[in-house]
Amino acid sequence: MAGVTGRLIRCWCRRAVWGSLKVPALHLHVSKTAMEASQEDFENAMNQATEGSCNTPRPGVFDLINKAKWEAWNALGNLPKETARQNYVDLVSGLSSSSDSSSQGKPEADQKQAGYKTVVMTSEDSITKIMLNRPAKKNALTEQMYQEIILALEAASKDDSAITVLTGNGDYYSSGNDLTNFTNIPPDGVEAKAKNSAILLRDFVGSFIDFPKPLVAVVNGPAVGISVTILGLFDLVYATDRATFHTPFSHLGQTPEGCSSYTFPKIMGPAKAAEMLIFGKKLTAGEACAQGLVTEVFPDSTFQKEVWTRLKAYSKLPQNALRISKQIIRSQEKEKLHAINAKESSILQERWLSSECMNAIMNFFSQKAKL
Numbered sequence: 001m002a003g004v005t006g007r008l009i010r011c012w013c014r015r016a017v018w019g020s021l022k023v024p025a026l027h028l029h030v031s032k033t034a035m036e037a038s039q040e041d042f043e044n045a046m047n048q049a050t051e052g053s054c055n056t057p058r059p060g061v062f063d064l065i066n067k068a069k070w071e072a073w074n075a076l077g078n079l080p081k082e083t084a085r086q087n088y089v090d091l092v093s094g095l096s097s098s099s100d101s102s103s104q105g106k107p108e109a110d111q112k113q114a115g116y117k118t119v120v121m122t123s124e125d126s127i128t129k130i131m132l133n134r135p136a137k138k139n140a141l142t143e144q145m146y147q148e149i150i151l152a153l154e155a156a157s158k159d160d161s162a163i164t165v166l167t168g169n170g171d172y173y174s175s176g177n178d179l180t181n182f183t184n185i186p187p188d189g190v191e192a193k194a195k196n197s198a199i200l201l202r203d204f205v206g207s208f209i210d211f212p213k214p215l216v217a218v219v220n221g222p223a224v225g226i227s228v229t230i231l232g233l234f235d236l237v238y239a240t241d242r243a244t245f246h247t248p249f250s251h252l253g254q255t256p257e258g259c260s261s262y263t264f265p266k267i268m269g270p271a272k273a274a275e276m277l278i279f280g281k282k283l284t285a286g287e288a289c290a291q292g293l294v295t296e297v298f299p300d301s302t303f304q305k306e307v308w309t310r311l312k313a314y315s316k317l318p319q320n321a322l323r324i325s326k327q328i329i330r331s332q333e334k335e336k337l338h339a340i341n342a343k344e345s346s347i348l349q350e351r352w353l354s355s356e357c358m359n360a361i362m363n364f365f366s367q368k369a370k371l
């Protein structure tokens with residue numbers, strides 16, 4: 001345990017969590033068009049939007065590549081979070097419109113990589129796909145990943161696609177929150193860490209609540225924690241028969257998030273919701289479908305083919321009708337969902353400081369205790 005504690009203490013968070021104190025200011029805008037921008041421009045805009053102004057030491061004089069990157073990021077100055085984020089989204093959104101207008105050499109699937117490091121974003125057949133891309137870690141969600149998903153959703157909300165899909169790369173959909181998020185303690189201490197994590201959680205879930213177009217989860221394997229709870233905010237959930245759905249919050253000394261304290265009892269009734277959210281019962285795909293959390297289950301051998309054929313057909317429907325129908329359904333309870341999200345995030349802020357939660361996380365890393 002001493003070794004683990006030492007490791008936890010050594011694991012300092014290099015980066016301030018998005019939403020923590022950033023100096024409001026200045027001037028600089030992304031002035032290049034999406035087609036003029038290089039991968040490096042995207043990376044710098046992404047850095048600015050997720051990490052704030054340049055916060056790493058200047059690389060040495062002989063480290064020519066990293067020094068050039070550092071100088072480009074540093075040149076972006078000190079933008080307020082919202083401005084940096086909007087600049088980034090404008091740059092990415094420009095990709096689809098500019099590639100539409102230049103018909104020469106248009107790739108079949110627009111690669112909207114645009115500086116993302118933990119997700120892969122592509123567009124094809126009027127469908128934008130956001131794929132979680134940490135298969136070796138079962139697509140566990142790091143802080144950077146939460147931030148990139150927020151940015152990807154914002155870009156997808158403005159592009160010309162009809163439908164947006166979230167899916168995972170590899171054998172898992174996602175194993176939920178990356179538990180190392182709680183071991184990276186910044187110099188300002190665990191309370192600041194918990195507060196910043198609660199802000200990140202609220203922003204992340206808020207971007208699903210507000211997403212204006214039909215949102216589809218293509219659940220390619222097991223799902224744990226927050227990757228399960230946010231399913232209640234999707235319009236369609238398609239699952240392989242290999243998928244399982246697990247919310248072991250009590251085991252981790254934690255409590256429900258993703259608006260699941262409201263959506264799950266509404267979807268499956270209070271008794272079944274309690275089994276999952278309070279007692280951590282793991283559901284098979286068939287059970288989750290019977291409870292109404294999953295729209296349809298497909299055999300794993302034909303999962304991708306059947307799902308994408310279905311989605312391609314849906315994406316040809318009139319886009320405005322799709323969007324307006326989604327929005328009218330969501331508008332009935334949008335404010336309520338935001339209030340629930342705020343409440344769940346603030347309760348979790350307290351929970352993360354509890355010994356129950358700390359012990360569970362130490363247990364995972366010291367004994368590799370599996371759920």
Ligand SMILES: CCCC/C=C/CC(=O)SCCNC(=O)CCNC(=O)[C@H](O)C(C)(C)COP(=O)(O)OP(=O)(O)OC[C@H]1O[C@@H](n2cnc3c(N)ncnc32)[C@H](O)[C@@H]1OP(=O)(O)O
Nearest residue numbers: 136137138140175176177178179180197201225226370371
């Ligand atoms: C902003 C904050 C919001 C917070 C809100 C969210 C709440 C939640 O999401 S709670 C749920 C948290 N998730 C878990 O507790 C899952 C923990 N993981 C596991 O129990 C197992 O890894 C799992 C059953 C998912 C898979 O088991 P295996 O098939 O045996 O694979 P491995 O354990 O060998 O995993 C491979 C590799 O990935 C690492 N991993 C997997 N999941 C996580 C995770 N959630 N956090 C951190 N790391 C994870 C695992 O440690 C292995 O790493 P290596 O040993 O380095 O290969």
